[in-house]
Amino acid sequence: MIRISTIFIAICMVLVAASLGLILYSVAGISGVESAIVALTALTFLILYNAVSMRLRDRTDVGGQIADLSRGTADLARQVAEFGRRLSAVEGKLASINHAGADRIQAVVGEINELGGLVKQLAVSVAGHEDILSANAAVAAPVARPESPPPSEPSVATEPPKLVVAPPPITVAAPEVPAPLRNEVQTLAAVKTAIEENRLDIYLQPMVTLPQRKVRFYEAVTRIRDEHDRVLAADDFLPFVEAAGLMGRVDHTMMLRCVQVLRRLMVRNKEVGIFCNMAAATLGSPATFAPCLDFLEANRALAPSFVIEFKQATFRNLGPTESEHLAALAQRGYRFSIDHVTDLRIEPRELADRGVRFIKVPAALLLDPKASSSSDIHPSDLSDLLGRFGIDLIAERIEGERAVVDLLDFDVRFGQGFLFAPPRPLRPEGSPAADGAGKAPESNGGVKAPAADAPAIEPSLRATGNAALARRAAGPN
Known part of the structure; x- marks a missing residue:
């Protein structure tokens, strides 16, 4: 147009x-x-x-358009080259990822093959043990049978020997079986009576910092007094308490007293804490755990200073119920500790995720050269490994100064044991003082002795520390 x-x-x-x-x-x-x-x-x-003139003008316009088109073509070529470079980089990354994934898959397959070999070896060893046990049983059977012929050899008649052989096992077995049964029944009855009459005592043993030996925590230990005021240690009465199903009541009473002690301790020192033990039976039973959880919920303000302690076997055998109860405690701000450690096969990441902040390992296990060969990490590196996940290592059962020097090389921050102080009894207000507290002064007329409550423990610890320093100055015995 x-x-x-x-x-x-x-x-x-x-x-x-x-x-x-x-x-x-x-x-x-x-x-x-x-x-x-x-x-x-x-x-x-x-x-x-x-x-x-129009032809020249059109040629100029066409030249400008061609120049613009060439510039656009060059830009498009540069963009295509950039996209190609990026695509090659992405392909290289995908190739490296695929290569790494293939290496991981091969590593996993190798581990699975190793586990399969271990399982086969375990099956072979179990089969060998079963063969050995069956052989021992087969050997024991003929050994037990020839014992019956000797009494029959002196007598020719058949019936008299049977009458002679039968009575001896009855007369021998009768006095042996009832004696332990009678003792167990008596101990169980005494433990039930002590719990019903609230004769539960709380003993406190300090945990000190190393090397300053400043008291940082206390561990609460349970003791029971029988009708004759004889003190029973935990190892003596806990099996009977668990058999009677009274473990939840004991743990609830201990938590109540630990909270009372902690409140009195925090009046003097806000940085002090207390360790309170909880049994696996209490953690795994909803009926016994519910009152403990309600009590801890009411005192959750003390959660930063109240540490709940479990055995290593309890953590290794956690079921769905125990894991749920443990998560409920961690949700309320309570921290956990592990004691009764028998080996150093520890997974710190898993324990930290569950709320564990302390692990108590016997000093003998840390200093045992055989422990490093049977564990995944050398004991000297255990404190650093646990520290990366916010877990403090506590060396317990320390009984000598040489052990303290060796543990300092392992960078252990806390220690516990008879070297620093043994568990000391805690008495309520108005009760007789604990052993070692001294008699009442004559100015009181000898009527009332001072109560050895929780704040009065630290002077005794200082006295024990001074005695230890005096022993060190005197030299070895």
Whole structure:
């Protein structure tokens, strides 16, 4: 479609040519034919000039467009090259990931094969043990049978020997069996009576920092007094308590007294804490755990200073119920400790995720050279490994100064044992003082002795520490 500007230019050229012809005809006196020829010639030149100028202008425009197109093509080529480079980088990363995944899969397959080999070895060893046991049983059977013929050899008759052989086992077995049974029944009855009459005592043993030996925590230990005021240690009565199903009641009573002691301790020192033991039976029973959880919920303000302690076997045998109860305690801000450690096969990440912040390891186990060969880590590196996950290592059952020096090389921060102080009894207000507290002063008339409550423990610890320092100064015995 012809543009309006082109039509306007054409009209102007015709008018210019016609005007030129009229001027030549009227002014110059040229004839009409000659003026018409001149006008046509002028019109032709104008048309040619316009066509050439338009062609040059179009060529310039086309050159500019071609230059723009070439620049766009170059930009597109650069973008394509950049996309190609990025695509190659992504392909390289995918190849490396696939290679790493293949290596991991091969490693997992190798571990599975090793586990399969171990399982086969275990099956072979179990089968060998079963064969040995069956062989021992087969050997024991003929050994037990020839014992019956000797009494039959002296007598020829068949019936008298049977009458002679039968009575001896009855007379020998009768006095042996009832004696331990009678003792167990008596101990069980005494333990039940002591729990019902609330003759549960709490003993406190300090945990000190190393090497400063400053008291940082106390561990609460349970003791029971019988009707004759004889003290029974935990190892003596706990089996009977668990058999009688009274473990939850004992743990609840201990938590109550530990909270009372902790409140009295925090009056003097806000940084002190207390360790309270909880049995696996209490943790695994919803009926016995519910009152303990309610009590701890009511005292959750003391959670940063109240540490609940479990055995290593309890953590290794956690079921769904125990894990749920443990999570409920951790949700309320309580921290956990592990004691009764028998080996150093410890997974610190898993324990830290469950809320464990302390692990108590016997000093003899840490210093035993055989322990490093049977564990995944050397005992000297155990404290650093646990520290990376926020777990403090406590060396317990320390009984000599040489053990303290060796443990300092292992970077152990806390210690517990008879070297620092033994478990000391805690008496309520108005009760007779604990052993070692001294008699009542004469100014009191000997009527009332001072109560050995929790805040009065630290002076006795300082006295024990001074005695230990005196022994060190005196040299070895």
